[in-house]
Amino acid sequence: MRRNVLPGLRLSLGVTLFYVGLIVVLPLAALVFKAASLGPEDYWRIISSSRALASYRVTVLSALGATVFNLFFGLALAWVLTRYRFPGWRIVDAMVDLPFALPTAVAGIALTALFTTNGWFGSILADLGIKVAYTPLGIMIAMCFTSLPFIVRTVQPVLEDLDPALEEAAQSLGGSDWEIFRKVILPLLTPALLAGVSLSFARSLGEFGAIIFIAGNQPMSTEITALLVFIRLEEYDYQAAAAIASVLLIAAFVMLALTNWMQSRALRYTVKG
Amino acid sequence: MSATRTGRKPPRVGDQPLFRRMLIGIVLVIVALLIVAPLVVIGVQAFSKGWAVYRDTIIHPDTLHAIRLTVFAAIVAVPVNTAFGVAAAWSITKFDFWGRRFLLVVIEIPFSVSPIVAGVAYLFVYGLQGVFGPTLDEYGIKILFAIPGIILASMFVTAPFVARELIPLMQAQGRDLEEAATSLGASGWRTFFSVTLPNIKWALLYGVVLCNARVMGEFGAVSVVSGNIRGQTNTLPLHIELLYHDYQAAGAFAAASILALIAVFTIIAKVALERQGAGRVRRPALVANPAEKTS
Amino acid sequence: MKIRLENVVKTFETFRAVRDVSLTIESGELVALLGPSGSGKTTILRMVAGLEYADGGHIYFGDQDATDIPVRDRGVGFVFQHYALFPHMTVAENIAFGMKVSKVKREKVAIEARVVELLRLVRLEGLGDRFPAQISGGQRQRVALARALSVDPKVLLLDEPFGALDANVRHDLRRWLREIHRELGITTIFVTHDQEEALDLADRVVILKDGHIIQQGTAEEVCRNPQSAFVMKFLGDANVLAAEVRDGKAYASGAAIDVSGMADGKAELYARPADLDWSAQGPGIPASITRVLDRPDGRRVLATAETGEQLEFDVEPERALKAGDGGFVTLRRAKVFALG
Numbered sequence: 001m002r003r004n005v006l007p008g009l010r011l012s013l014g015v016t017l018f019y020v021g022l023i024v025v026l027p028l029a030a031l032v033f034k035a036a037s038l039g040p041e042d043y044w045r046i047i048s049s050s051r052a053l054a055s056y057r058v059t060v061l062s063a064l065g066a067t068v069f070n071l072f073f074g075l076a077l078a079w080v081l082t083r084y085r086f087p088g089w090r091i092v093d094a095m096v097d098l099p100f101a102l103p104t105a106v107a108g109i110a111l112t113a114l115f116t117t118n119g120w121f122g123s124i125l126a127d128l129g130i131k132v133a134y135t136p137l138g139i140m141i142a143m144c145f146t147s148l149p150f151i152v153r154t155v156q157p158v159l160e161d162l163d164p165a166l167e168e169a170a171q172s173l174g175g176s177d178w179e180i181f182r183k184v185i186l187p188l189l190t191p192a193l194l195a196g197v198s199l200s201f202a203r204s205l206g207e208f209g210a211i212i213f214i215a216g217n218q219p220m221s222t223e224i225t226a227l228l229v230f231i232r233l234e235e236y237d238y239q240a241a242a243a244i245a246s247v248l249l250i251a252a253f254v255m256l257a258l259t260n261w262m263q264s265r266a267l268r269y270t271v272k273g
Numbered sequence: 274m275s276a277t278r279t280g281r282k283p284p285r286v287g288d289q290p291l292f293r294r295m296l297i298g299i300v301l302v303i304v305a306l307l308i309v310a311p312l313v314v315i316g317v318q319a320f321s322k323g324w325a326v327y328r329d330t331i332i333h334p335d336t337l338h339a340i341r342l343t344v345f346a347a348i349v350a351v352p353v354n355t356a357f358g359v360a361a362a363w364s365i366t367k368f369d370f371w372g373r374r375f376l377l378v379v380i381e382i383p384f385s386v387s388p389i390v391a392g393v394a395y396l397f398v399y400g401l402q403g404v405f406g407p408t409l410d411e412y413g414i415k416i417l418f419a420i421p422g423i424i425l426a427s428m429f430v431t432a433p434f435v436a437r438e439l440i441p442l443m444q445a446q447g448r449d450l451e452e453a454a455t456s457l458g459a460s461g462w463r464t465f466f467s468v469t470l471p472n473i474k475w476a477l478l479y480g481v482v483l484c485n486a487r488v489m490g491e492f493g494a495v496s497v498v499s500g501n502i503r504g505q506t507n508t509l510p511l512h513i514e515l516l517y518h519d520y521q522a523a524g525a526f527a528a529a530s531i532l533a534l535i536a537v538f539t540i541i542a543k544v545a546l547e548r549q550g551a552g553r554v555r556r557p558a559l560v561a562n563p564a565e566k567t568s
Numbered sequence: 569m570k571i572r573l574e575n576v577v578k579t580f581e582t583f584r585a586v587r588d589v590s591l592t593i594e595s596g597e598l599v600a601l602l603g604p605s606g607s608g609k610t611t612i613l614r615m616v617a618g619l620e621y622a623d624g625g626h627i628y629f630g631d632q633d634a635t636d637i638p639v640r641d642r643g644v645g646f647v648f649q650h651y652a653l654f655p656h657m658t659v660a661e662n663i664a665f666g667m668k669v670s671k672v673k674r675e676k677v678a679i680e681a682r683v684v685e686l687l688r689l690v691r692l693e694g695l696g697d698r699f700p701a702q703i704s705g706g707q708r709q710r711v712a713l714a715r716a717l718s719v720d721p722k723v724l725l726l727d728e729p730f731g732a733l734d735a736n737v738r739h740d741l742r743r744w745l746r747e748i749h750r751e752l753g754i755t756t757i758f759v760t761h762d763q764e765e766a767l768d769l770a771d772r773v774v775i776l777k778d779g780h781i782i783q784q785g786t787a788e789e790v791c792r793n794p795q796s797a798f799v800m801k802f803l804g805d806a807n808v809l810a811a812e813v814r815d816g817k818a819y820a821s822g823a824a825i826d827v828s829g830m831a832d833g834k835a836e837l838y839a840r841p842a843d844l845d846w847s848a849q850g851p852g853i854p855a856s857i858t859r860v861l862d863r864p865d866g867r868r869v870l871a872t873a874e875t876g877e878q879l880e881f882d883v884e885p886e887r888a889l890k891a892g893d894g895g896f897v898t899l900r901r902a903k904v905f906a907l908g
Contacts, residue, residue, distance in 0.1 A: 006451050007461030009368045015360035020379055023428050027394035028382070030404050034397045073303055080300045083285070084293055092301070094544050095308050100483075101536035101543075102312070103490025105510040106529040109517055110311035113318055113526075120314065121306070145307060165652035167286050168619050171639045172646040173666030173719055177286045183665070185286065187656045199385075206387025209492035209510070213517065226389040226493065233393065233497065238402050245393040252385040256378070281621040283639060 028249065035246035038239055046243040055225040056247070058136055062224075063204035066143035070200050073144075074151030075193065081152070082159045096152050099145050104209025111142055112214045134216030139224060142211045143204040150203060151196035158192040194262045202255035206248060315533045318526035330516070330527040338505075339512035340531070342420070346508060347488045350427045354484055358435025359477070363465070365436075366443035367451060377440070383432045391429045392497025395422060418500030423508060426494040431484045438480035438552065442473055479543065479551035486539040490532055569629055569722040569755050570595045571616065576625035578611050578779075585611040587779040588625070593772075598749050598756045600766035603776035604802070609759045610649075610727055612776070616757060617725050618642040629722065645716030645754075647726040651708050653700040659711050660696035663687070666719040686714040689748070706737040713745075717752070726758035730765060742769055763803050767791065775799055797905040800838045807844065807879050809853075811837040811904055818904040821853045821875045823897075827904045839902040841868065844881035846889065852896030855879060859891055871897060 035043065046052065081093050099107065115122040115132040125132055132138045162185065170180040208226040216222040223231075225248055232241035287293065320327055330336055361380060365373055383391065397403045399416040409416060416422050450472070454464040470477075492510040499506040507515065509532055517525035546552065571593040578586040586608040593599050601609040614620040616627060618639035626635045634642055653662050660683050667679045674682075687693050690710035692703075700708055709729065716724060729745070730738040746769055749756055760766050766773045767787040774784040783790055783799050794800040801808075811820035813835045816828040820837045846857075846869060854874045861868040862885075869889060871879045879897055883889065 006367050006448065006455055006464070008363060008465070009370070012360040012364035013368070013370070015357060016364050016376070016380075019357040019360075020376070020432070023425065023432055024379060024382055027391065027398050027429065028386070030397040031390070031394040033404075034402075073300075076296060077300050077304070079287065080297055083287055084297055086297055090544075092304055094540050095304060097540050097543060098308050098312065098536065101486050101490075101539040103492060103510050103532045103536070105492040105513050106315065106490070106532050106536075107311060109513065109522075109525055109529060110315050110318075113314050113522075114310055120310065141307075145311070148307070163650075163652060164285070165648045165650065166654060168639065169646065169648060169652040169654075169715070170665065170669070171286075172617060172619070172642075172644060173669060173715070174640045174671065175665070175669035176640070177289065179669045180286050183669070184654055188654075202385040206385070206390065208387065208389045209496075213514075226387050229389050229393060230497065233396070238396070238400075241393055242397065245387075245390045248387045248390045252382075252387065252390070256382070256385050260378070281623070283618060283621055 031242060031245060031249065034239070034242040038243055042239070043243050046240045047247050051219050051223070052225070052228060052244055052247075054220045055223050055228045055244075058139065058222060059205060059225045062136055062139040062143055063201055065140045066147060066204050067197055067201045069140075069144050070148055070151050071193065071197055074148060074196065074200075075155060075189075077148075078152045078155040078159055082156055096149050099147075100149050104146060104207065105213075107145055108142065108210040108213035111138075111145060111210065115141065115214060133214050134218075134222060136222060138214040138216070139211050139222065142214050143207055146207050146210045147200035147203045150200040151193065154192045154196035154199070155189055158189055162188060191263055195259055198255055198259040198262065202252060202259075205251055205255070312533060312537075315526055315529050318523065319530040320523075321526070322523040326523050327527045327530075330521075330524040331531070333524075335507065336509075336512060336528055339507045339509045339528070342423070342507065343489050343509040345420070346424050346427055347485055349424050350431065350488045351481060351485050354428055354431055354488075355435050355477070355481055357432070358439055358480060358484075361436040362439035362443050362473075363469075365440055367448055380436050381433050383429055388426075388430055388491065388493030388495075389497060392426055392494040395426055395429070395494075395498050399425075417498055418506060420506065422498035423495050423506065426498045427488045427491050430491055430494050431487045434484035434487065435477065435480035438476045438483075439473055442476045443469070446472060475546050475549040475551035479546045482539055482542045482546065486536065489535060571723060571755060571757075572626075572628040573612070573616070574626045574628070576612070576615060576622045576627060578608070578615060578620065578623050584779055586615070586622075589776075589779070589781055590625075591774060591781060591784075593755060593757060595755055596753045598746075598769065598771045599758075600770035600773045601757060601759045601776060602761070602763060602766040602773050602802075604761060606778070607776040608779040609761075609776050613725050613727055613757060613759045616723070617644045617646050619646070643719070643722045645719060645721030645724045647709075647712045647716050647724070647729055649727040649731055651700075651712040651732075653708055653711055653715070655700055657699075658696060659692065659698050659700065659703065660687070662700070662711055663696075663714045663718050666715060670719060682718065686718055689717070690714045691744075704737075705733050706741060709733065709741060713748075717754075722755065724754050724756040726756070728760060729758055730762075731760070738765075745769065767803075775802065777802075794903060797836060797838065800903055800905070805841055805880065806838045807841070807881070809837040809839075809873075809877055809879075811835045813904065813906070821873050821877060823851075823853050823899050825899060825902050825904065830904065830906065834907045835904050836907060837902050837904050839899060841881045843900045843902055844879065845898045845900060846871075846881065846883055846887070846895055847898055848895045850896045852898040853879070855895065855897050857889055857891050857893045857895075860889055873897070 038046070077096065081089060112133055113119050115125070115138060117123060117126045117131070117133070119133070122133055130137070132141060166184055166188070167180060170184045175183070206226060208230070211224055212227055215224060215227070217227055225244060229241050229245045229248070232244060365377060396417065398405055399409060399422060400406045401410060406417070416425070450468050451464050454468045459467070490510055495508055496511055496514070499508065499511060509528060513525050513528045513532070516528060543552070573589055573591040576586055576589045589608070589612060601612060603609045611620060615622050618634070618637060622635055626633055628634060629642070654665065657665065663683045663686050664679050667674050667682060683696065687696055690713055692707060692710055692714070695703060695707065700711065703711070730741055733741065742765060758769070770787070772784060772786055773790050775782045775790065777798055783795050790799065791803060794803060800806055809820040811818045813827060813830050813832050815832070816826065816830065818825050818827045818830070818835055818837055825837065855871040857869055857871045859870040861870070866882050866885055867887060867889070869881055869883055871881070873879055881897065
């Protein structure tokens with residue numbers, strides 16, 4: 001290790017470790033400690049109860065649906081924003097961040113107002129026999145909204161920086177648009193797409209505010225896991241809350257690890273050897 | 274010589290006019306439905322019962338108290354978080370130490386953790402069932418279901434916001450400038466304020482703006498730790514929920530319109546800061562079309 | 569394939585990159601487009617490739633008007649300045665790409681065989697499984713060439729092919745490209761700003777300035793008979809002296825040179841360092857030596873003429889000269905160009 005040339009390591013690292021320890025690590029450790037104090041049998045019984053299982057199902061399936069939708073729509077949006085210029089593209093570009101900037105509770109009541117059976121969209125969809133609010137479809141739409149920027153904002157810079165010469169080289173070799181997209185552009189976007197997908201999926205798994213208004217919150221059908229944690233708390237069943245929250249925490253860590261692993265794997269060809 | 278055809282470019286991938294128009298069309302329709310419509314509906318609903326109801330909701334003591342509490346939480350949490358973000362960025366980018374990469378991952382954890390999990394976790398630290406709760410209770414210190422809890426939970430969810438804007442930028446800038454300043458005899462603080470800060474100010478502000486928006490809008494984590502006591506520990510987002518479940522939809526949307534306005538200002542500030550180059554470290558300036566750098 | 573450019577024009581925004589260029593390249597020829605940056609040489613190359621469309625004029629491939637044929641149907645092999653190798657594909661996959669996407673369907677075995685053949689041609693046997701990030705710059709350059717050749721192009725186009733390489737790698741690759749060209753006999757155009765590279769390699773050098781062709785010809789023609797001060801200066805070091813033409817003779821700083829046929833008036837005299845010599849006695853340009861630079865192949869002398877003009881010239885290694893010596897600079901040969 002080389003000698004530090006610059007001053008301030010002790011102070012800045014001290015502040016950082018203290019803050020991270022107090023604000024991030026301590027609470028999460030307390031949660032894990034609480035969940036662990038249950039003992040394996042009780043823990044397993046709580047996290048595998050039929051209500052909990054149903055909540056995992058609706059959460060994971062809705063998150064998957066929302067992520068798949070955002071994969072295609074987010075890629076299309078990023079493509080349109082980097083490749084095409086049309087009146088108002090800057091406004092559209094700025095609007096992509098709205099789901100990040102708009103508080104989730106606000107998004108939740110707004111989406112609910114749109115999709116209830118007497119709302120702007122809900123009334124039209126009701127005529128077609130589609131019910132959105134208070135169904136898993138509503139959960140999915142809320143997740144689509146809150147996680148949309150992840151994929152757009154991870155893909156967009158990569159698409160912008162893509163060397164046009166790569167495309168030109170493929171064109172000069174006779175590739176069709178579709179072949180060039182599939183064989184040259186898409187593989188180069190894959191790491192960014194995967195990163196965006198895992199961020200988007202992780203966010204959807206944990207989302208709370210935007211969903212509870214539109215979800216209906218019926219146990220066994222439209223109750224998401226985050227809400228189940230909240231309900232257990234309100235019932236003063238702290239151990240059950242800790243156990244189910246720990247499942248969400250583990251899911252978050254798995255997603256975090258997966259993101260890191262996928263990125264390093266997808267980038268293997270840039271490693272010099 | 275044939276007629277001039279200035280400005281024609283050979284088609285790039287996806288430049289087929291029909292495809293291009295269709296894709297733009299589809300994307301714009303979905304953006305309108307999924308992003309613009311919710312924003313519009315807030316405004317429409319807020320005034321659905323007329324201006325008087327809107328005004329009454331806003332000037333109601335409970336709403337005003339919620340606004341004050343939200344602003345107060347931001348005033349405390351954002352500067353503390355900013356100081357942390359700068360310290361973290363300085364330590365991680367200016368020094369090599371064991372566990373640096375791990376620290377980076379730990380700082381990012383709040384991003385992937387559900388806000389509800391964060392709230393529950395704080396319960397088990399400062400609540401009566403928690404690690405410190407009973408002790409604090411003996412001394413009469415109230416953290417949960419009170420303002421400190423709200424601030425702590427907000428700090429958790431926004432912990433990475435400033436750091437993650439600064440770290441990639443300071444990493445890219447390297448240590449040369451600081452080393453030069455130090456070699457010329459500048460103190461650590463002097464180096465930071467006159468060499469480092471001017472180069473990161475826009476990114477710093479960018480992180481602060483995003484952090485502030487999230488603190489003011491945080492719902493999940495805060496709703497666990499606040500106890501929802503009307504007129505006491507209700508932040509603006511919690512107040513919206515309260516009104517909404519009280520079947521005061523117009524009132525809820527009126528309160529929501531304030532947060533929506535803050536969101537719009539956040540986006541405007543974000544765009545303005547991006548013009549100054551913030552938020553773009555991972556996206557270097559657009560690669561110029563090679564045709565334009567004629568050699 | 570014979571290539572003909574007819575009155576080609578290209579404008580970017582308000583910048584006229586190429587103005588009214590006409591050029592014929594014979595089948596099998598190896599031509600260099602040489603010019604400083606901004607001269608339009610890369611734009612011309614990209615228009616021949618179809619990577620840029622001409623605003624005016626025509627480009628013919630043989631008898632066919634290729635002006636508007638898109639790059640993917642034009643049948644050119646293009647080697648990009650920074651190679652543009654697909655970073656996520658191995659060397660072999662890069663080379664096979666053009667054959668895989670081709671409208672002419674090829675057997676998998678045939679593609680593999682061709683890849684092996686091309687790898688041998690560019691002397692990269694055994695490196696097919698590497699990724700572009702794992703090979704050297706010179707190797708990348710050769711992969712780019714193999715990839716461009718894989719589709720049996722009618723024309724090979726290279727944009728600053730050696731620009732990103734070290735000097736010694738550059739030298740080897742230059743010889744080697746010449747060999748490949750002889751072997752394949754493919755019509756080849758390359759762009760460069762390095763006059764030595766153009767003169768070494770090309771059958772014919774086309775010199776460009778501000779979007780115009782200034783002069784073209786074999787290396788011998790352009791070197792021995794530069795038709796403008798620009799070409800004279802661009803092709804190598806030159807001493808410049810203010811001159812005056814009177815009655816078929818140019819006079820500069822005390823030296824005189826025969827320029828029969830030139831109109832009277834102000835002019836500039838250009839002489840290469842090797843065109844000058846030093847002698848203790850006149851006649852010549854009275855000067856004093858300011859510095860002597862020693863080089864492996866001789867001595868470069870810097871002198872100041874009495875008129876104040878700076879002069880540089882080369883002498884044999886044995887000549888004993890030193891700073892402060894006075895004498896005369898003599899002219900072996902020189903070019904005179906009228907001013908204005």
